[in-house]
Amino acid sequence: MLSNKLYTLALVLGAALFDIRGVGAAPASQGSWNSGLSQVYETTDRLPLPNLGNVIAHDPNIVQHDDHYYLFKGGHHVPIFKADHLSGPWVQIGTVLDANSIIDVGNRSRPWAPTTVFKDGTFYCYYTLSSPGSRDSAIGVATTTTLDGSPWKDHGAVIRTGLGEGSDVFPFTETNAIDASFITDQSSGKSYLNYGSFWHNIWQIPLSDDLLSIEAPKKPDAVQLTFMPDQHIRPEEGSWMSYHDGYYYTWFSRGKCCKFNPEKGGGFPDRGHEYNIRVGRSRDIRGPFVDKDGDSLLKGGGTIVYASNHGVVYAPGGLGVLAGNDSSPDILYYHYLNASIGFKDGDARLGWNVLNYQDGWPEVTSNSTVANANAAPILGLPSWLTILIGAHGQTSR
Template identity: 30%
Template structure:
């Protein structure tokens, strides 16, 4: 037997012997059930809490931070906000991150502070944030600031300059250096992702203390599509997630989150279909989008993992019934929400694809089973010494030799997690020796079922600081991860698959030297692995195949276009130099009679070559659900600056006093010169008309995205459109439709 394995197994035997020699462990009582929470979770202290970031402090509280909007109508803007909770059911507002005397000295007067990103490493809390205007180049030169604090509630001390400086665009302006998100990666380096629609998202390496950027940034998303990035590591992949479209269009906000993944923190990041987030026909796999309930525009998110190993997305969204914090066209009302993340075929999906919840949901699991009080762990352990700890974390448990829980941990899938200050070696034993995980020297080692897995820690890993250690058995897979603060980053993770692994209920045991805080022992949440049902086309009801040399029965026009011609089994329609948004209500629209009933699917096949990389704003064609020129939802293949996207847009009258309209859109799927589109229609309990968009690039595999809701009453028309500014192409592109069909919806 190899000498390393002998030592590991000997450690396991020694720990089991210690456990057997103490007073017999009590059986583990039933785990406390999580409370329920309901979106918006910030409603008890704020009407808006936008761009949320979140972290668990060593005192057991979860701390949330938000951008500098007023919390309530006519309230002060503040200088970023802080709140905390222990159970996600009740919250306490803590005030602002900065005041006028502590805000960054290099920010221009009147600058806003947006999109905080919170981390913990090196023995202190580190916050990155957007400064919209610096004193060096007044007039809009966004940069990224950084501040540190000894506790998650502050006091926050900003550095004397930006961590990422403003980036000139070469035309006298500046790119959008906004929306920071930090990642500690397995190569031992820290990275900061920044940027938005103007210029794209880039990643830059940071100095070890996280306070300075070094080297040359790498662009990882194309401009005009993503902002609000967040990166997590899972199962060997780095997942870059970003928000798309407009965050703040009031009742027409279609903000959504999409993901790509890479084996490197520098990318390239590809979506589920292999499309790059950094190419003109831009990719992105849906993480969250609106589903037709009250919440629209879900986005600018953070991730957390609870004590049961369940991931959650924390984000803001807009109630379509009360979209404004102030008068229309003022500040958007964007409260904080939270929902479960399920990993479906290796991709993060909110509630398995159901999207934002508007009913009570289980709150994230907090606290511990096995008789452990997470914030005073020594009281539930044999063999550990209770230390007074510090003002931040309270009492801690010191292990010098061996320790074990006084009560048994659950059997089967179980997760043990703690903040740790590691000595030379710490071994964690689950199931009476079924699983042995050791952090020793420069590596993590797992032994289970006669198998071994190891992972190397970075050469400069600092074991004297507080870090996060988790050991988890989920089915037959064992993982042991060391990272900063449990926010999806890592220093190292060992992973081992053990067929027929059985972990019985038994005390958790440790051997070695370490100090523990925030210790939790929990059954692992049951994973959801199947995507929620999506619309499926059934029996063909009606439609037109454009096969008889003209339009068939059931068609009607708004503003007929003589250039739209049916021939050779196609409707060929050169894009009109017209528009339908705002006051530009001069585009031709072609409608077909819709089927009777409260549920059906409309489908068309479209060929439209918009080229790549050049600017053609906003050439497009597709399907439209239409009440009038100021109340419609349109699904189109569209050129947006240098990108090509599929957009499900919405216009409505947002200010009835003068008829002013609002327009926004949600992205969906990947565009192609030939693509298939669907609108799945149903009428909800309130009688409103709900349309969900679906797209495909082969007519077989469908991507279903956002839903828009049109008001109850008159049934909207359904048809086709083809228009957009002709700048960038002469002659205009031709949209070719093969058919328009209506199906039953399964």
């Protein structure tokens, strides 16, 4: 079996070669890499390295539809990419918005953290408008019936916080309307929107049947999913909810997500306080949710599923879960920073791992074999490196 150190070297070299081919920023110098690592890493080799998505993405969202993968990410008018495999190649096919959002708040031209779902023949893309550190935020929604590059219809705001219509209603008076995710109750068919960050952390609200607005907007039936009590700053955001074998899983990112600046000697949090991916579960879609140790997510709980590892993967988060079926596993995907490339927000890469469930708790594995994504080469690598990485995957399963 190949050693983890050898595989780490292959990942570092492969990512650097991938960037040199023009897909991303040039690799950081050896000096800045070592400087960054010495500042931020208390790393582990226990977790497997990511399978490479071979695309730059921050807060990625992936939909599997008609034997293809569609990637949505924050950026100018919310770019959409298409691929046959999770490892790419990804080809941009259009944007969700064909102009600035009709919501007059924040970054109208560059929404972030999109979440797209397909229901009853329609795609719904929930997107975030805000600015860093602000609670003057909105979650908007746009729809289409095809993913062929045709225009979407922008329906405007679903919820607003800070300012704007409906922001004077609890819990919008205390929460932050960013990072939407979507879940449907397996029994009732009722759909919910999960959202939130920092301030009062993550909440869930019922959606109306058309999925374009919330139910009972003057008195929404809101429940809180996560909270970090007794802390002035509560860095939890980017929630996702999945369902597996009788349990609902609340996923979220905890820690500092971005604005790292090793070149200027700052911007890093204390070691272990960078983005990491956590989870709790409940039999009820509305909670309460507890972690593997039985600690409530409302009392700061959350089992770490993925975090910085191998001295090269830093601050993974902004996650989603692709649901599997009888013939394919669930997939955890996320963005992460490769320390050999850089720590800037624009350096974030798509990574993914197969999930295995032990006693009902999800764990990432080194498996890279998934339906429709089991034969794609790692782009930009010479054949010996592709074989090296492939061999590690084969011998580690």
